[in-house]
């Protein structure tokens with residue numbers, strides 16, 4: 001029987017704490033923080049994520065503007081919109097929802113966001129500063145994962161951590177944060193040979209590979225801490241499911257995160273935190 005880390009509960013307490021602080025901002029700074037979310041196209045998953053971000057903003061007292069553009073929007077047009085938001089003093093955070101339509105270069109769009117307003121922590125200068133251990137905006141999902149480990153009282157230093165997945169958004173930055181917390185880190189991926197053998201070495205297993213129920217019981221060391229970053233639709237039921245076969249793995253893990261109600265809500269809470277941090281850095285400059 002594993003301890004289940006509820007991202008739902010932990011994110012709710014983070015949001016409540018932020019709301020109490022943000023309530024004082026209009027009197028202190030003249031206004032509330034303002035997050036602008038840009039959504040290009042109408043992918044249903046993206047629409048639902050963007051709605052989640054607006055809902056969380058309301059809970060915390062952050063002003064949220066969601067700008068929607070048709071899927072055919074040109075890259076130049078999107079870059080022009082970002083340029084306007086960059087120089088708008090009333091905008092503290094800019095998030096461009098990913099993935100973008102194929103005709104738009106995501107890297108170019110991310111790099112166009114003013115670094116001080118990059119609440120995702122995806123801008124090249126934020127990424128560089130993460131790897132140089134300089135002050136930076138941390139990407140929301142990795143930040144949320146570390147928060148969950150801390151909340152569960154998981155000691156990271158000296159442990160073996162295995163991350164499955166090497167994306168810029170989750171795998172690479174979470175590996176860096178675990179390394180900075182003095183874990184011994186392995187980054188595994190689709191081309192890793194003998195993957196079950198590698199993952200069985202893990203005291204802490206972070207799974208961000210994007211395949212429903214990919215991690216089975218034979219891949220997990222008894223007593224391991226298992227963090228499931230997956231957000232998949234079950235091909236059969238259409239329900240949300242993780243990258244971990246939860247029913248099979250939960251009985252042998254010491255600590256595990258569920259899907260839904262795990263890493264996802266923590267990502268959103270950390271996005272709110274990053275928005276508040278960008279706002280405060282600006283106001284205190």
Ligand SMILES: Nc1nc(=O)c2c([nH]1)NC[C@@H]1CN(c3ccc(C(=O)N[C@@H](CCC(=O)O)C(=O)O)cc3)C=[N+]21
Pocket residue numbers: 048049052095096097098099120140231240259260261262263264265266267268
């Ligand atoms: N620029 C950008 N920043 C992102 O942070 C970003 C993005 N693009 N593109 C897509 C991914 C995905 N993502 C999720 C956030 C919350 C949940 C979440 O809260 N999930 C709930 C369930 C939600 C539901 O029921 O659909 C849960 O796991 O309990 C899921 C996924 C942020 N992303």
